Amino acid sequence: DVKVTQSSRYLVKRTGEKVFLECVQDMDHENMFWYRQDPGLGLRLIYFSYDVKMKEKGDIPEGYSVSREKKERFSLILESASTNQTSMYLCASSRSVIGEQYFGPGTRLTVT
């Protein structure tokens, strides 16, 4: 079974803090993704990576950056957290460009 893990289930941070969300997959997948999910807005793609050290912006990259130093690990960074970044953050991975994505359990981030 594909397993995608995220470093925290719940996280509370203060405005202006730098926040790191970590994601690890154990299936040697090429592609990894970061989404946020908000009520009424659905899932929105923040960034994705199709190879180590490669990254592409998704629909809402502003205020975020990412890092992929190893194939299995994809990090999402909030450079200076703001209250409008309070959300559920979901990491996903896929084996190939075409095909299903497998999601992690999510991190519920609250910025106060």
Add this chain to the structure above:
Amino acid sequence: EDQVTQSPEALRLQEGESSSLNCSYTVSGLRGLFWYRQDPGKGPEFLFTLYSAGEEKEKERLKATLTKKESFLHITAPKPEDSATYLCAVQGSSNFNKFYFGSGTKLNVKP
């Protein structure tokens, strides 16, 4: 523009009462249509991939079907543990790396 619309937004069923969820889509060059189940506070769990019109996939009480414009998730004799939000997503040829997600159908099965 590629998009996905799911209906109904919410569905309440009695245990054993079969029904269907709808996913209508517009996409340039369908590469795949995906169904997910999401429990509250958790990440989506992959259920099915459908690639071409006429294709069907089954898993326990769930059956997914695909036409050129929509997909259905049929739930036969549902149980309370089938209660969840069901998400549909499509992947098109114009942007392989992007999934277009619907807003989901929240299913509640009463015992």
